Amino acid sequence: MGAEQIRRWESGALAHAVTDPFGQGPLPWLRGSEHYVDATGQVVPWYAEPDRDRGARGPRTADDVHRQIKGFAASGAVAPGQAIDFHITVDPPQQFSVDIYRIGHYAGAGAFKIITSPRLAGIVQPAPLAADRTVSCHHWWLSWRLQVPSHWAVGAHVAVLTTADGYRSHIPFTVRDDRPADLLLVLPDITWQAYNLYPEDGRTGASFYHAWDDNGRLLGERDAAVTVSFDRPYAGAGLPLHVGHAYDFIRWAERYGYDIAYADARDLHAGRVDATRYRGLVFPGHDEYWSVPMRRTVESARDQGTSLVFLSANSLYWQVELGPSPSGVPDRLLSCRKRRGPGKASLWREIDRAEQQLLGIQYAGQVPEPHPLVVRNAEHWLWEATGAGEGDELTGLVAGEADRYFPRTALPEHRRRILLAHSPYRDGSGALRHQETSLYRAPSGALVFASGTFAWSPALDRPGHVDSRIQRATANLLDRICKRD
Known part of the structure; x- marks a missing residue:
């Protein structure tokens, strides 16, 4: 089966429905921010996939087959005053913009738009590199550098990418600081990447759970990746499979005023907090x-x-190891042997540390x-x-x-x-x-x-x-x- 013919129920994202019945949901943290009217006069939120046959207007979700717009952040969490680099591909080449949202309660809106980038020139980036199931886009050109102002609030953020012709994708990132707080919220970016099947195109993508065979069929863990890269977008809409769990807690906790600092799992790994x-x-x-x-x-x-x-x-x-990217950037490659090949077990309970x-x-x-x-x-x-x-x-x-x-x-x-x-x-x-x-x-x-x-x-x-x-x-x-x- 060719990439153009992949059916939704054969996708890697839906293959995990049994382990996460909640999924991402309809991105409720951005509900109500923008609306469009479909061909019948009904108001639809911007994040809804429009029915193209009925001529609905509004943004559409980019996919990994056509790569209308996809991107990733070239670092983990950043502190106010630091910069974060975004690497983005746009096909066909055209202008695009980036809206930065911060996740929170915000009177029920779920997120607050902080800034919008200038109109940026989009290019078609090179195809992802793949070696022994490891897929990387570390060779993509820099598309936009965001200098995070020193006054920004720490927290979970999402960059929403929108092309001139109305396709959208997302890049999650974290703004952290080292101030004392009652609670430190640790976002599970390592687990998010373990499940990432990008590109979900029926050919190239691989996670710790799935890969594709030459006929576009989804394979299981025995044929999945041993090493995955952070230098690539997240599959589908660009949000991790389990991201909704974190956003649910954030909205609730900020509504009730808990004093929270933020970090990624890789910050714990590297000793940055x-x-x-x-x-x-x-x-x-x-x-x-x-x-x-x-x-x-x-x-x-x-x-x-x-x-x-x-x-x-x-x-x-599962026990994992992190290593540098091919260009030497620390903690950009994630490895987990699971049950393939010789070597020590990767389940914590199998190494007497249950x-x-x-x-x-x-x-x-x-x-x-x-x-x-x-x-x-x-x-x-x-x-x-x-x-x-x-x-x-x-x-x-x-x-x-x-x-x-x-x-x-x-x-x-x-x-x-x-x-x-x-x-x-x-x-x-x-x-x-x-x-x-x-x-x-x-x-x-x-x-x-x-x-x-x-x-x-x-x-x-x-x-x-x-x-x-x-x-x-x-x-x-x-x-x-x-x-x-």
């Missing part, structure tokens, strides 16, 4: 891939009194259909004022993937430990399994919370998934970490 300066580290979304320095940094912070909050499931599962030794629980498996989260130990302060009682079922709150306590696996050192949910569900084979939510206090006094489900962050601020009991439980946790009254 001092994790001990914060009362708590928050891992808001799917955070499956960790390097040795990341884990060492986080464990050290916990042992010095910094609390840890894991709001998703399947965290700290994730439960940090999280208190660990990955148990996929949850094909959403199930209720069943409350346990409802008298605990986490459930205080939530209205949740012992044995109450919170509908749909066990979904995507689930963690649980493994009795034969070592626990971390702790003063006190409690399981706050015990939820039965059926796996893909129909077998009965269970999910658990964990909280323990380390000898240092640090709290370590693990939700054990993909559905926790979406319950904070995702339209159609909000649960006020989860909102209050999360506030109870963060307030105690931040020592609020």
Whole structure:
């Protein structure tokens, strides 16, 4: 099957629907900012894919086959006062512009437009380079350099790329600083890249999960990449598969005024942030891939009194290594052996450092259909004022993937430990399994919370998934970490 004939259900993005039932959503963080009228007179948001047969007006999503507009940032997180370089391809060549948004609550809008670039000249960049399933665009020319003003607020940002003829794509990036704050939000850019199948063209793209054969069929992990590059766009619309989980938490947390600093996972890896300066580290979304320095940094912070909050499931599962790009830029290549070839195992639990030794629980498996989260130990302060009682079922709150306590696996050192949910569900084979939510206090006094489900962050601020009991439980946790009254 040629690239032009790829059907949507054969795409790599949709192949992950079972592990992330929430997906990106309809980009609700930009809802209402701009509208267009379709051929029937109905108002449609700009991010909606128009029905071209009906002549709808408005931006259309770029794709990896035609590469109408695609791009990536040439660095990780940047601090105010630093510059970030964008490498962008435009086909056919034409002018384009870049709108920079910051993710936040913003009275329900979900994001705020900070600046718009001048009209820029777009060119067709060279085809991506591929070697042994590793795809890189490090040879693309610089398209636009953004000098981040010193007065910009730190946070999660998105560059929205728009061509003159109305195609759009996205580039996520982070603005960080090293000021003290109550909480440090760690965006899982390493895991985002592990899932990135760019280019999703039926020929070249590869992630740690998929690649294509010569007939355009999607292959599985055994034939996937061992090394992937940060020097390439994200597939499809240009946003990572699991980005919505982080944005859900950000919107909710900024609405309620939590004092948050921001960083990427690669900042923890490279030691660019001092994790001990914060009362708590928050891992808001799917955070499956960790390097040795990341884990060492986080464990050290916990042992010095910094609390840890894991709001998703399947965290700290695969061990990865980071290396320089061909041009020598640090931390631009990400490697994970998985189950291919000789060498040491890449699962943390297979090298006698199971994730439960940090999280208190660990990955148990996929949850094909959403199930209720069943409350346990409802008298605990986490459930205080939530209205949740012992044995109450919170509908749909066990979904995507689930963690649980493994009795034969070592626990971390702790003063006190409690399981706050015990939820039965059926796996893909129909077998009965269970999910658990964990909280323990380390000898240092640090709290370590693990939700054990993909559905926790979406319950904070995702339209159609909000649960006020989860909102209050999360506030109870963060307030105690931040020592609020």
